[in-house]
Amino acid sequence: MKAGFVRELLGRSDYAIIGEIVEPGTKVLDLGCGEGELLEWLASNKGVDARGVEISGAKVQKAIARGVSVFQCDIDEGLADYPDQAFDYVILSQTLQETRHPRKVLREMLRVGQRAIVAFPNFGHWRVRLSMLFSGRAPRTSLFPYEWYESPNIHFLTVHDFEALAALESLVVERRYFLAGHRKVEWQPNLLAEVAVFLVSRG
Amino acid sequence: MIVEANTVRFDSIALDNGTTLGPVEVAYETYGVLNAARSNAIVVLHAFSGDAHAAGISGETGKPGWWDNMIGPGKAFDTNKYFVICSNVLGGCRGTTGPSSLNPATGCPYAMSFPVITIGDMVRLQKMLIDSFGIRRLLSVSGGSMGGMQALEWAAAYPESVVSAIPIAATTRHSAQQIAFNEVGRQAIMADPDFSEGNYYDKQPPARGLAVARMVGHITYMSDDSMREKFGRRLRGKENFSFGFDVDFEVESYLRYRGSQFVYRFDANSYLYITKAMDYFDLTNGHGTLAAALEKTQARFLVISFSSDWLYPSYQSQELVRALRSRNRDVAYVELQSNYGHDSFLVDVVEQTDLVRGFLASTFEKAQ
Numbered sequence: 252m253k254a255g256f257v258r259e260l261l262g263r264s265d266y267a268i269i270g271e272i273v274e275p276g277t278k279v280l281d282l283g284c285g286e287g288e289l290l291e292w293l294a295s296n297k298g299v300d301a302r303g304v305e306i307s308g309a310k311v312q313k314a315i316a317r318g319v320s321v322f323q324c325d326i327d328e329g330l331a332d333y334p335d336q337a338f339d340y341v342i343l344s345q346t347l348q349e350t351r352h353p354r355k356v357l358r359e360m361l362r363v364g365q366r367a368i369v370a371f372p373n374f375g376h377w378r379v380r381l382s383m384l385f386s387g388r389a390p391r392t393s394l395f396p397y398e399w400y401e402s403p404n405i406h407f408l409t410v411h412d413f414e415a416l417a418a419l420e421s422l423v424v425e426r427r428y429f430l431a432g433h434r435k436v437e438w439q440p441n442l443l444a445e446v447a448v449f450l451v452s453r454g
Numbered sequence: 455m456i457v458e459a460n461t462v463r464f465d466s467i468a469l470d471n472g473t474t475l476g477p478v479e480v481a482y483e484t485y486g487v488l489n490a491a492r493s494n495a496i497v498v499l500h501a502f503s504g505d506a507h508a509a510g511i512s513g514e515t516g517k518p519g520w521w522d523n524m525i526g527p528g529k530a531f532d533t534n535k536y537f538v539i540c541s542n543v544l545g546g547c548r549g550t551t552g553p554s555s556l557n558p559a560t561g562c563p564y565a566m567s568f569p570v571i572t573i574g575d576m577v578r579l580q581k582m583l584i585d586s587f588g589i590r591r592l593l594s595v596s597g598g599s600m601g602g603m604q605a606l607e608w609a610a611a612y613p614e615s616v617v618s619a620i621p622i623a624a625t626t627r628h629s630a631q632q633i634a635f636n637e638v639g640r641q642a643i644m645a646d647p648d649f650s651e652g653n654y655y656d657k658q659p660p661a662r663g664l665a666v667a668r669m670v671g672h673i674t675y676m677s678d679d680s681m682r683e684k685f686g687r688r689l690r691g692k693e694n695f696s697f698g699f700d701v702d703f704e705v706e707s708y709l710r711y712r713g714s715q716f717v718y719r720f721d722a723n724s725y726l727y728i729t730k731a732m733d734y735f736d737l738t739n740g741h742g743t744l745a746a747a748l749e750k751t752q753a754r755f756l757v758i759s760f761s762s763d764w765l766y767p768s769y770q771s772q773e774l775v776r777a778l779r780s781r782n783r784d785v786a787y788v789e790l791q792s793n794y795g796h797d798s799f800l801v802d803v804v805e806q807t808d809l810v811r812g813f814l815a816s817t818f819e820k821a822q
Contacts, residue, residue, distance in 0.1 A: 332776045
């Protein structure tokens with residue numbers, strides 16, 4: 252990967268990476284899809300068959316109103332009904348750290364989909380480390396802006412943590428992207444990347 | 455928008471009970487214009503006590519349709535874009551052949567000699583109506599409550615004819631509780647001395663029984679919250695209890711009024727036949743499982759339930775959604791927050807409008 256800038260997609264650089272990864276005409280499931288913006292973009296620009304899962308009823312309403320097939324459900328339980336290998340890609344964007352059973356979710360993603368695209372904020376970023384080191388309190392940064400008692404994040408992970416879990420699950424990391432703002436990070440991603448995007452499969 | 459009722463007659467229809475009924479008339483209304491490709495047709499399906507007059511102002515009665523807030527220019531079912539059809543169900547009493555229709559063999563109303571019909575029979579007759587328009591595929595079939603059950607039957611029975619289905623506040627089969635409420639209604643009618651084994655058409659109809667049946671129905675259509683909000687314990691036109699059995703409470707007055715008015719627009723025998731059809735409805739019949747019943751459908755689904763609907767609770771919609779997901783069908787589902795109970799699909803339509811509009815627009819685009 253060449254050093255460089257990533258143009259935003261829908262105001263987010265991780266979406267730009269995901270938009271680049273997803274092949275046209277495929278079947279895509281987005282977990283925690285919010286108001287369905289990414290799915291709508293993928294449907295109209297890549298011709299994908301787009302589906303989504305979202306827990307918030309208000310967001311599901313907005314997603315359906317924009318024409319995306321979304322159903323209201325908890326990610327931790329919501330995949331069980333799907334048959335094996337129903338999708339080409341299962342996307343989990345900025346949500347893995349909010350799930351109750353991340354390892355189970357990852358397994359389920361690769362049961363119902365050929366490939367999983369996982370984007371998450373990197374808890375190993377130097378600013379997070381410094382915040383913790385100097386304040387002695389649960390870190391608060393632009394990536395992790397919440398007070399600990401208000402945070403939706405319940406499982407913090409770093410780039411190395413995800414690589415370790417992927418190895419433990421014998422996953423093939425097909426591609427990995429690291430971002431700091433709009434810049435791609437090539438060197439020391441565990442320290443310098445704010446967001447990581449992994450494309451993994453069972454090989 | 456002034457609308458006129460139409461009627462079409464068919465020689466006969468084959469019924470699920472093995473018999474044939476004929477001739478059969480269907481009362482229907484249409485709104486909007488069928489496009490040249492005949493690809494913008496939507497069938498809207500009425501609930502238990504509804505009729506073909508779904509939208510606009512009736513040229514005959516001056517009244518708005520039962521889903522006039524959802525169907526019309528710029529509304530959820532946008533008649534500037536779509537051609538919407540609604541017909542009265544088989545067994546009904548609002549223009550389509552039912553127990554109050556004359557049996558040509560005897561010259562008398564069918565009454566209880568009318569065959570017991572099913573949701574499948576109702577939908578088969580609707581299919582005949584659609585065929586008569588030369589429409590091969592419906593952009594959507596949609597309805598609430600019993601209308602949602604018909605939408606599901608459409609998707610399962612005529613998979614090649616249904617591009618999308620929108621079952622709202624519906625179920626794939628009646629639960630024991632739902633059957634129980636219907637049975638109370640039927641028993642109220644049949645216990646009325648005026649019922650006369652259903653042969654009341656030339657005399658006083660079982661108005662008291664039918665009114666009681668309707669009162670029970672109305673309770674099930676509301677929620678605890680909506681009744682508290684609408685009536686509370688307020689007394690009707692008095693400061694103190696009457697210490698008698700006349701109307702004391704607002705809620706009593708409301709139910710009595712609704713019951714007594716229902717008699718003017720609904721036939722007691724139709725009440726029996728249509729509730730029975732709902733009770734018999736079970737999409738899994740002959741298929742074993744729900745997923746198998748929906749195996750052949752390629753339709754997109756938008757499933758909507760309401761948080762306060764205890765008559766057709768969300769879990770029933772979710773069973774449907776899970777079965778569709780297990781076959782990887784294209785399904786969108788949301789439970790809307792509403793206090794109006796089962797009636798929500800008729801009265802609380804702001805969010806429902808956004809959902810249906812967006813779903814139909816994307817379905818129409820994909821289908822072109």
